[in-house]
Amino acid sequence: MAERTPSFDLSGYTIPTHVAIIMDGNGRWARQRGLPRQAGHRAGAENLRRIINACVEFRIKILTIYAFSTENWGRPELEVRGLMKIISRVIDQELKDLHAQGVCLHHLGSMTGIDPGLQEKVRRALELTKNNDRLILNVAFNYGGRAEILEAVKHILADNVAPEELTEALFSSYLFTRGLPDPDLVIRTSGELRISNFLIWQAAYSEFYPTPVYWPDFGREELYEAILVFNQRERRFGLVTEP
Numbered sequence: 001m002a003e004r005t006p007s008f009d010l011s012g013y014t015i016p017t018h019v020a021i022i023m024d025g026n027g028r029w030a031r032q033r034g035l036p037r038q039a040g041h042r043a044g045a046e047n048l049r050r051i052i053n054a055c056v057e058f059r060i061k062i063l064t065i066y067a068f069s070t071e072n073w074g075r076p077e078l079e080v081r082g083l084m085k086i087i088s089r090v091i092d093q094e095l096k097d098l099h100a101q102g103v104c105l106h107h108l109g110s111m112t113g114i115d116p117g118l119q120e121k122v123r124r125a126l127e128l129t130k131n132n133d134r135l136i137l138n139v140a141f142n143y144g145g146r147a148e149i150l151e152a153v154k155h156i157l158a159d160n161v162a163p164e165e166l167t168e169a170l171f172s173s174y175l176f177t178r179g180l181p182d183p184d185l186v187i188r189t190s191g192e193l194r195i196s197n198f199l200i201w202q203a204a205y206s207e208f209y210p211t212p213v214y215w216p217d218f219g220r221e222e223l224y225e226a227i228l229v230f231n232q233r234e235r236r237f238g239l240v241t242e243p
């Protein structure tokens, strides 16, 4: 008999609108099993499918994932090529289902340096899914928070925005996440306690949830647990709650 998936009741809980994840620990997950790093990245990519399904189930509206940072180019060439191959394969294999599921893909980052064939694949994926509204999936790919801020500043200068016109809201509209609310919850797997150049403007007031679990093992149950912990947090945004 097929095993039943336990249902997680989140009624009465606040569901974070926007969850962002630093998917860390693929390499250590593989090493623990005596496998090559690429096997860890493959397991990480498979896990993404589980987490997307869980986000839809839990009615999270926006998921942002850190797939490849501007710093990741410094990894061994073989690993970089392997990661690009996985990303390309995931688009080939998952795009149809993601579209059917109502997932709208966004790209955060730059296309500079990306293989033209993969650039084209990404563009087609964004175009195909642009009107979907069940879950926005922001893929931070060739992304760096500092590079994003620099790009924004360059565009603001090019647009001749006067200093007195420049507000936080206007600045945000020059970022890759324009039009989207900031993340409520930032999850980092594998026990590291760094932000690593991820959404450094947008995560100013996000709740941070570090977990020792390696990314390939961070499943639906772990996401549910993160939402429960999020509900115990008191978000003050720099204010006080006492009268």
Ligand code: FPP
Pocket (backbone or CB within 6 Å): 023, 024, 025, 026, 027, 028, 029, 041, 042, 044, 045, 048, 066, 067, 068, 072, 083, 086, 087, 090, 139, 190
């Ligand atoms: C960090 O683990 C993970 C990455 C740099 C890559 C994340 C990529 C995937 C999960 C592949 C799939 C992505 C998409 C969008 C299809 P690490 O290698 O730094 O692990 P370690 O710290 O244990 O070495």
